[in-house]
Amino acid sequence: MTRILVTGALGQIGTELAAELSARYGKSSVVISDVRKPDEVDGKLKFVSLDVTDSENIAKVLVENEITDIFHMAAILSASGEKNPALAYRVNSDGTFNILEEARKAGINRVMIPSTIGVFGPETPRINTPDITVLRPTTMYGITKVNAELLALYYRDKFDLDVRGLRFPGIISYLTPPSAGTTDYAVDIFYHAVQEKDYKCYLKKDTPLPMMYMPDALNALIQLFEAKRENLRHCLEYNVSAYSFTPEEIYGKIREVYPDFRITYEPDFRQNIAETWPASLDTHFAKEDWNFTPQYDLKRTVDDMIMNLKRILIHQ
Template identity: 30%
Template sequence: MHIVITGGAGFLGSRLARQLLQRGQLTGKDGKLQDIKRITLLDVVAAQGFDDPRIDAVTGDIADAAVIERVITAETQSIFHLAAIVSGHAEADFELGMKINFDATRIILERARALGTKPRVVFTSSVAVFGGELPAVVPDNTLLMPQSSYGAQKVMGELLVNDYSRKGFIDGRALRMPTISVRPGAPNKAASSFASGIIREPLNGVATVCPVSPETRMWLMSPRQAIANLIHGHEINGADLGLSRFLSIDGLSVSVKQMVDALEQVAGAEVVKLIEWKEDEAIKRIVNSWPGAFEAKRAKALGFTADADFASIVKAHIEDEVKK
C-alpha cells in the first residue's frame, strides 16, 4: 500500500514514518493488513535521515493542487495529514493560516473525492478548537468555541473530514491531539511551544522562558504516545466513530508546576533554574483558552491511550533525544 504523510519532514511526520516502516504493515481499504510498499513524505523541506527504499521524500507546497495531484494517486490508500501552520503563527499571519490549515486540507480531500478511491484520512486537530467558559474537565459533547484562527481553521478542517466521510468521499478521522510535549528541536511559533521548551532547553543546558503561570493546566501527550495514537486512529474502523468523525484523544492533565517538578525529579534542581518565569499576555490568552483536562470517554472506549505521568515523558525524551 501507498501512504502519504503531509508534514512528513516534521518531527511527528518523520517519527510516524519510522514507526510505520518498522511495523511494515497497515490496515488497507479492504480492512486487512497490507504490506507498506511506499510512504511519501510531503513537506516544504525534504525529509532527512531515511535510508529505506520505501521512503519517497517530496518537497512541495501542500496548498498547491498540482503538488497534491502528483502525490496522492489512485494507489494511495492512506493519508496522514499532519502539516499545519501552528497556533501563534496562524494568529500572526491570518492568510497563511487559512491557506495551509484550511485550504490545503480541502485540496487534499478534494483530490481524494476526485479520485473516488475513498482513502483513509487521519487529520490532526487540536485542543485549540475549544474556548470560552468550560468545565475543569471537558466532556465529549462540549460546544466548540475556538478563540484563535488556528482553532477555527482546525474546526473547519474537522467539519470537512466529517462531511467528506459522511458523503463517502473519504474514510476520515479527525483526531484532536493534546499538546505534544516534549517536542525535540527548536522552539516554534505555537503558543504551546513553551510546553516543550521548558523541559527540552534546560536538559540541554540552555536557558528558557516560561510565558504562563505555574498553575496553568496543560493537556499533554508524549511523542511516542502521539505516534501510537495516530496509528491507532488509522487502524480503527471508521464506522465505529458514528455520527462524528472528530474526536478528542485521551491525554495527560498536568499543571506547568507539575511539569517542572517532574523535570526537577528526573534531572535535578540545577536544571530547573534555567527556567525564567516571565508571563506573555498574547501567549497566555491563547493557552488559557484551551482546556486543561478532558473526559475523553469516546477516545477511551475506542482504545486510544494516554501517558501515565509526566516524569515518564521526561525520561522518554531524554532516552530519545538528549545527546549523551
C-alpha cells in the first residue's frame, strides 16, 4: 500500500497537495507534517510534527508511519530566505539532505522535491529559459535549491533512489496564502481587487515572470509522481509554467472585472530578485517525458481566482 509523507504540508502548495493526494489515494494513504502546528485539527488526515532539520525524527516518522513515498514541500522561500539566509540554508539544504539520506536508508520508493525558477540567475538566458542552462543564482533560496537539485541527482545516480521534481514558477492560488516569495504579488493583487482595496505592488510594472495556477501545479507534480520511471530522463530539471505576465498586464486583466481597482508601484528588494529570474520558460522536457500540458490559461485563471475569492471573502 502507498503511504505518502508530505513535509511542509501546511504551506501554500502542501495544503492543497495533501487534499489532492488523499482524494486520489485515500485518507489513510497520506500523513501530513510540518514544523508548525495546524491551527485546527480537523481529523481528516493524520498530522505529525516534523522539523526536516531533525534527521532522527525523520527516520522515526518514516518507520512509525510505514511511509513508502515522500513529497518534500518544506522550505524557506526567496523573500524569507533573504531575511534569514542561515535558516534558509538549514531548512532547504540540510533539510533536503536529511530527507534524501533518511529516504535512502528507509528504502523509500519515490521522493518528490519541487524546485523553482529561483535556481536561475543573472547569467541565465531570461527568455524561454532552457531546462538545462547556467545555474548561478544570487539569492540564498536559489543557492540552496541548486544544491537540492544536485543532491537529488547524486542520490539518484549513486544510490538509485527514485527522486523526481520540477521547477515551479510563481504559483497562483486562493486557499492558503503564499508565505514570502517574490511572486506573491500575483496572489495578493487578487485579494485586494476582490475586497475593493487599492494595491501597492512591490515589483515594477514591467517585470515579467512565469506563473501557473494551483490546479495545474498539483497536476504537474502528481503526474510526475505517477509517470513511469523509465520515461524520465531527468531528475529535478523540468521547467513547468503556463504563462508569463507583468504586474501591469495582470492588473489590466483584473480591471476588466473591477474597473475602479487602483494600483501603485513601490519596488523593494524583491525587484532585485525578480530581475535575476526568467521572464519565460522553455518547458519541453516536461512535455516530452511525462506529457505535461497546463489546462489554465491566464483568462481562465483570473476568472476562477475571482469567483473563488468572492465566495470565500464576501459570501461566507
